[in-house]
Amino acid sequence: MKFLQLKQALEARQQAGEMRSRLCIESAQGKYLQLANKQLLNFASNDYLGLANSNVAKQAIHGQLDESGFGSGASHLICGHQQAHHDLEIGLANFVERDAALTFSSGYAANLAIMQSLSKKGDLIIADKLNHASLIDGAQLSCADSVRYAHSDLLQLEQRLKQSSQNKFVVTDSIFSMDGDCARLPEIVELCEKYQAILIVDDAHGFGVLGKSGGGVTQHFGLSQQQVPVLMSTLGKALGGYGAFVSGEQSLVDYLIQFARTYIYTTAMPAIIARGNLANLNFLKMHPQLLTGLADNIQLFKQLCAQQKIPLLESDCAIQPILVGDSLRLMQLNEILVQQNILVGAIRPPSVAKNAARFRVTLTAAHQAEDIQQLVSGLAFAFSTNKTQ
Numbered sequence: 001m002k003f004l005q006l007k008q009a010l011e012a013r014q015q016a017g018e019m020r021s022r023l024c025i026e027s028a029q030g031k032y033l034q035l036a037n038k039q040l041l042n043f044a045s046n047d048y049l050g051l052a053n054s055n056v057a058k059q060a061i062h063g064q065l066d067e068s069g070f071g072s073g074a075s076h077l078i079c080g081h082q083q084a085h086h087d088l089e090i091g092l093a094n095f096v097e098r099d100a101a102l103t104f105s106s107g108y109a110a111n112l113a114i115m116q117s118l119s120k121k122g123d124l125i126i127a128d129k130l131n132h133a134s135l136i137d138g139a140q141l142s143c144a145d146s147v148r149y150a151h152s153d154l155l156q157l158e159q160r161l162k163q164s165s166q167n168k169f170v171v172t173d174s175i176f177s178m179d180g181d182c183a184r185l186p187e188i189v190e191l192c193e194k195y196q197a198i199l200i201v202d203d204a205h206g207f208g209v210l211g212k213s214g215g216g217v218t219q220h221f222g223l224s225q226q227q228v229p230v231l232m233s234t235l236g237k238a239l240g241g242y243g244a245f246v247s248g249e250q251s252l253v254d255y256l257i258q259f260a261r262t263y264i265y266t267t268a269m270p271a272i273i274a275r276g277n278l279a280n281l282n283f284l285k286m287h288p289q290l291l292t293g294l295a296d297n298i299q300l301f302k303q304l305c306a307q308q309k310i311p312l313l314e315s316d317c318a319i320q321p322i323l324v325g326d327s328l329r330l331m332q333l334n335e336i337l338v339q340q341n342i343l344v345g346a347i348r349p350p351s352v353a354k355n356a357a358r359f360r361v362t363l364t365a366a367h368q369a370e371d372i373q374q375l376v377s378g379l380a381f382a383f384s385t386n387k388t389q
């Protein structure tokens with residue numbers, strides 16, 4: 001029986017301490033999550049600005065419900081593209097200071113679209129080894145050749161660029177989702193210019209977080225649309241909503257509408273979601289203090305961890321990983337945290353490399369100083385109770 005193989009794979013995963021399971025959360029997203037009679041202090045979400053349950057988004061959705069109903073009814077190219085999508089795309093393009101934007105139902109779909117439609121047979125995709133799974137899958141979906149370079153190793157990137165006379169694409173996350181470090185984009189831009197490669201940047205964790213008004217990684221480094229011609233940003237993280245968008249010059253958007261399969265052959269995001277996303281975007285524009293609140297929380301967390309000698313990976317952003325190594329030990333430590341009503345991300349292979357299991361703490365603008373103090377004392381307690389042999 002075929003399913004025997006499935007059962008064996010499940011068993012192997014269980015034995016390695018890498019079986020994944022889903023928490024069934026009984027509350028809205030926020031600083032606290034309700035879980036089976038427990039209220040957990042939440043440091044696991046990507047809701048960096050605390051907007052996932054914002055009143056402005058909820059009001060915008062209420063206001064839109066009667067007008068546009070619930071479902072979008074069709075794909076964008078048939079009759080699912082509504083005024084709300086149009087308004088959202090204009091708002092997003094303005095916000096990231098680029099000519100045009102195209103919304104997708106998810107970042108995963110957007111990355112598949114970019115990789116599948118832009119590169120052709122005979123082209124070469126050159127990707128950072130730690131890129132997000134959706135970029136890796138997109139490269140597989142494309143007919144182009146693809147190679148990787150060691151994480152942020154720009155010498156190796158240059159070698160790859162130099163070695164090939166093909167039409168080239170360089171692809172990178174801005175902030176790496178499991179490590180929290182930032183790509184050396186200004187240098188990558190220079191290399192792309194030198195070797196005439198097209199740069200594709202996934203700003204899932206930078207949009208709404210980096211830059212003086214949250215415009216993302218291009219704003220942070222002052223990079224133009226010409227320097228970063230293809231930018232993908234998501235709406236499900238800092239913006240607290242759902243969906244994603246690709247931005248750049250008008251011809252890029254026009255091309256994706258015609259040729260991106262995950263744009264064409266899928267139902268449009270419901271208009272109420274588009275309205276909620278736009279409401280949160282406008283709220284962020286008017287409340288830049290959310291960004292300073294988040295930055296202060298990141299600083300406080302790093303400072304308290306240093307005091308408690310909790311070693312962190314090199315990150316200045318909302319993603320703060322603590323490397324543990326062994327998956328089983330990570331889950332024991334995690335259990336101690338949950339007993340203290342603290343929830344952090346516990347990330348194991350295959351999401352990260354073998355023996356690189358880690359806590360992935362995410363900070364948000366919704367946290368208060370005392371929440372972060374509680375988190376760090378919880379972590380210190382867990383590490384002191386469960387020491388490495």
Ligand SMILES: *Cc1c(COP(=O)(O)O)cnc(C)c1O
Nearest residue numbers: 106107108132177204234236243
């Ligand atoms: C979350 C994420 C995505 C996928 O976005 P979704 O909207 O959740 O599908 C893509 N790239 C990176 C780096 C991400 O962290």
